[in-house]
Amino acid sequence: MDYKQKIAGLKKDLNAVLLVHNYQRPEIQDVADYLGDSLGLSIEASKTDKETIVFCGVNFMAETAAILNPDKLVLHPEPDAKCPMAEMIDAAGLRKYKSEHPDAKVVAYVNTTADVKAEADVCCTSANAVKVCQNIEDKEIIFVPDTNLGLYVMRFVKDKKIHLWPGYCHTHRDISKGEIEELLGLHPKAEVLAHPECVPEIIDMADFVGSTEGIVRYVRNSSKHEFIVATEKEMCYRLKKENPNKEFYPPASALCPNMKKITVEKVLQAMERKIYPVKIDERIRERAYEPIKRMLEFTK
Ligand code: SF4
Structure with missing residues (x-):
């Protein structure tokens, strides 16, 4: 069997x-x-x-x-x-940060532990981070833990002060401009698709920026045939399986060993x-449930 x-x-x-x-x-x-x-x-x-x-x-x-x-x-x-990024913040650290910005609402990327979520007002994913932050009525936001996703959100949310936590995903941070330029040299007709955990200079080069599911939808609907995919390399397996007539080129460095x-x-x-x-722990679970529930309500 x-x-x-x-x-x-x-x-x-x-x-x-x-x-x-x-x-x-x-x-x-x-x-x-x-x-x-x-x-x-x-x-x-x-x-x-x-x-x-x-x-x-x-x-x-x-x-x-x-x-x-x-x-x-x-x-x-x-x-x-x-996830190493999720390990870059803990509940005590977030509580301290909150005490330094007492008027801010906390938006926690789902890449956080339950203890950290329990300290947040609302969660987000890379698919809805912009929407979640736009929907917050308060004028100040603490965004944890991914600086690059936070910087991406700031491109669209200009009417709020956003405090960023210095976390990052090494898999996405290590995708370099040189690597993308090299791939573009080899495949000049390819479009560049990037995950918002990438550094700003990769975002600036991208034809499309989105979560992995956003990238799947973009490729499905695109009339183009070649794509440089600036996210974890296994993403290309699914893209190729679903789009056998299109070509996908991941940066060699983009691997998440975890x-x-x-x-x-x-x-x-x-x-x-x-x-x-x-x-x-049930007390933590109950508190962590609320910000996740709020996020899911945003996506209805
Ligand atoms: S790719 Fe790996 S390290 Fe990066 S955010 Fe995802 S799980 Fe964490």
Whole structure:
């Protein structure tokens, strides 16, 4: 029996849904019930009627699913698959920052731990960060933890003072202008698509900026045939699968080793042994739920 059949059988036994982020390994993308970005995965997690959620992504994503589903079993096949950006801020640090800007509302990127979300007013993803910040009525915002996403938001939200936390995603930060220029030299007809976690000089070069799901939609609807994709390289697997007649060129440096810690073997083991259940202190969960719920209301 191959791994796809095994996973299908285990899904039935557990009454489980497999949620998979766009940066996961191809063989895991291939068994997803839902493949998407943080926003899409949060929405799916909030809607599912399955008893078990197997979450293939980094830890804050599995935590978000658990925050939204306190009565369900949420399994994260590799607890060590952590997002370094989410580790760049903690609740105590955010509380201190809030005390320095007492009139500001806190917008927390979903790339944060449950403790940090519990200190926030509203969450956002890269797909809706601009919309969330535009909808805040207050004139001052603390945006955590990604400076580059915050700088991108500031291009559209000019009527508010935005305080940025100095966090970053190394995978996106390390995509350099030189690398994109080199790819453009090799593929001069290609359009440049960028994730807003990239540094401003990459954003300036882009024909389109969006979340991974935004990039999927853009490519689907585009009449162009070649794309330089400035985000984690596995994104190109899905793009190629869905658009076999188009060509995709990722920067060589764009790899998130944390996303790659989840393997097929670990997914099978997680489903067979019901490991590793995501546990969140109920008081924290209740507080972290509110900003996620507000974000999901924005996207209705
Ligand atoms: S790609 Fe960046 S933001 Fe996403 S999980 Fe990896 S380190 Fe975190």
